[in-house]
Amino acid sequence: ETGVTQTPRHLVMGMTNKKSLKCEQHLGHNAMYWYKQSAKKPLELMFVYSLEERVENNSVPSRFSPECPNSSHLFLHLHTLQPEDSALYLCASSQGASGGYTFGSGTRLTVV
Amino acid sequence: GIQVEQSPPDLILQEGANSTLRCNFSDSVNNLQWFHQNPWGQLINLFYIPSGTKQNGRLSATTVATERYSLLYISSSQTTDSGVYFCAGYSGGSNYKLTFGKGTLLTVNP
Numbered sequence: 126e127t128g129v130t131q132t133p134r135h136l137v138m139g140m141t142n143k144k145s146l147k148c149e150q151h152l153g154h155n156a157m158y159w160y161k162q163s164a165k166k167p168l169e170l171m172f173v174y175s176l177e178e179r180v181e182n183n184s185v186p187s188r189f190s191p192e193c194p195n196s197s198h199l200f201l202h203l204h205t206l207q208p209e210d211s212a213l214y215l216c217a218s219s220q221g222a223s224g225g226y227t228f229g230s231g232t233r234l235t236v237v
Numbered sequence: 238g239i240q241v242e243q244s245p246p247d248l249i250l251q252e253g254a255n256s257t258l259r260c261n262f263s264d265s266v267n268n269l270q271w272f273h274q275n276p277w278g279q280l281i282n283l284f285y286i287p288s289g290t291k292q293n294g295r296l297s298a299t300t301v302a303t304e305r306y307s308l309l310y311i312s313s314s315q316t317t318d319s320g321v322y323f324c325a326g327y328s329g330g331s332n333y334k335l336t337f338g339k340g341t342l343l344t345v346n347p
Binding site: 156158162167168170173175180181183213215217222223224225226227228230231233 | 279334
């Protein structure tokens with residue numbers, strides 16, 4: 126596979142559930158990102174990992190927990206979410222902060 | 238952080254028409270990029286263009302860094318060009334935060 130792969134593509138979860146989003150990049154990049162895209166809002170950066178260390182945590186609630194076990198994989202663990210957390214969650218990767226970004230197809234999350 | 242403004246917010250074209258999308262920045266930026274988001278949510282990187290001009294088929298982009306703006310040109314538009322076009326940049330340093338504009342929603346009618 127090439128590029129950035131996200132799974133699942135769609136997810137419906139209850140407010141008491143625990144689920145995880147997965148992102149995998151096959152580009153040899155050293156930085157990975159989670160973005161949130163809500164209706165009528167610009168893309169919001171959630172987390173950044175560079176060389177497997179978290180370098181940005183953009184005031185995200187603790188019910189979102191990222192994990193980066195290696196430079197190719199990034200997870201977003203979800204628990205006790207709220208309906209307003211329903212959104213498109215996008216993963217991206219780049220080579221350093223100044224490299225071009227490649228995005229995955231996103232996970233469309235619905236919290237019921 | 239930097240502010241990114243895109244114009245117009247919405248644009249409707251007939252197939253075959255040309256268009257220009259604009260992106261203004263509040264401060265000097267590095268890593269200026271243009272993206273196209275299709276109706277299924279996929280964000281495709283169109284150009285990485287901190288300065289100068291690049292062309293890729295019917296699309297071209299120009300960034301004038303000294304004047305803090307970038308332009309995306311779409312020529313002979315097709316219905317598959319429909320979607321949202323975003324520009325994004327960051328102000329450098331150790332901050333990896335790429336700031337996105339609100340996008341231009343382009344609709345190309347047959």
